[in-house]
Amino acid sequence: MSEDSLGRFGDARLEAVGVALLSALQTKRTMCVHALGENRSEARRFGRFLDNDAVSAHEMLVHAGRLTGARAAGRQVLAIADSSEVNFAGHAGRKRGFGTVGNGEDIGVFLHPVIAVDAEQGGLIGLVGAEVMNRTGGKVGPRKQRAADDKESRRWLTGAETASVMLEQAAMVTLVEDREGDIYDQFARCPANVHLLVRAARDRALKEGGPRLFERCAGWPVVAHDQITVRHKRDPITKAERMGRTAVVALRFGEVTLRRPGEADHGLPASMTVRVVDVAELDPPSPRERIHWCLLTTHQMQTAEDARRIVSWYQQRWTIEQVFRTVKSAGMDIETSQLVLAAGFIKLAVVALIAAVRIMQLVLAREGGTSQRLEDAADPADLPALQAINGTLEGRTVKLKNPFDCRSLAWLAWIAARLGGWSGYTSKGYKPPGPKIMARGLQRLDPIIEGWRLANRSALLGLP
16 A cells, blocks of 8 residues: 555556645645646646546545554554534635535535544554535434434544544554544444543533532542643634643542433433543633643543543644644645535545645654654655665765664654755754645655656566
């Protein structure tokens, strides 16, 4: 399975066009098909590729998921899921087949990917799967009167099922979700090989009655006072800014038995026992900015260190937010797509997700902190070619040598960054390579590697 392929599609020519399209998206960072092509002919090939019925988003996602699953074998993995809205406000007259988004008026779709992150080192392993939801059905019946499988929230259950299949060779899989994933059905129906870690969205009733979830947690003893990093965040809807800072929090943990909500399917268990880590900020800048996470999990906990581990895993949600940022403002600018038909756009959105994950893999690995292997993003058979390329990029001084082991992903990230125009210097005043530089580097790197492969193939066949 090739890292730079989108899938087979039953035709080698279609596979080749997919490789070219993925490379173009990674490097040109635009969703305009005309701009993605090197010329008019290539742009037309990309358009026909997206219109071709043999090319499916499902095939692309299965291919990406299998690659990720192979890399995840034997590792402890966080399968992080979240949703993001793609809004085409003001473009309704030029689009066809799109439903409405969050406000019920603008048109667009929702992206709901699941990404795999190494639980121990924090490195991005790859894309596990995704759904692109298009609300074209109009209004439906009251939410509380519909079964879980008939609601949009079914995507959270689907994410767990996808992680279960694609990551079956992993040593451990923990599905990490924010408050939207706080669904009783998910805890009751989670696959046996998947743990859950979900931030509570509601003050749930407990089996034994009395105080509800939040009050019960607040009554537990504090087991530790810790400092956590609160990252800078811009709300995509309100545009409000939350500045990054360090917060001092009180840590509590324990076990509760949740009572089945009245609107849940009565075929589900009447109660579910889960563990909880309660994280409450002690001295917030303002009441509105106070950090309070009530984290529900199926993992067992015995010590404060176990609770800290759960908190650190939840904080890795930041990675999927960076993938969304790369798909949007810091990368492909997906909401500027000029594709008219929803069917073609959904395929292009999946390609954009795959490209964004690959770019962010290298960005996160650039300093070596994730301790990832080269094969997390490249075929080890290409190592000789990469070593030759690396030799052309290194300078005479120690500061301009690639400081990483050639078997590491950080080594590959250094090569991609240098090809993308990064100076190679890391001292004060020099910025580390970001998504744009890594994308430019991949634009140059991928064709070189493909040429090397073709030359080797020709040599094996005895061709001149």
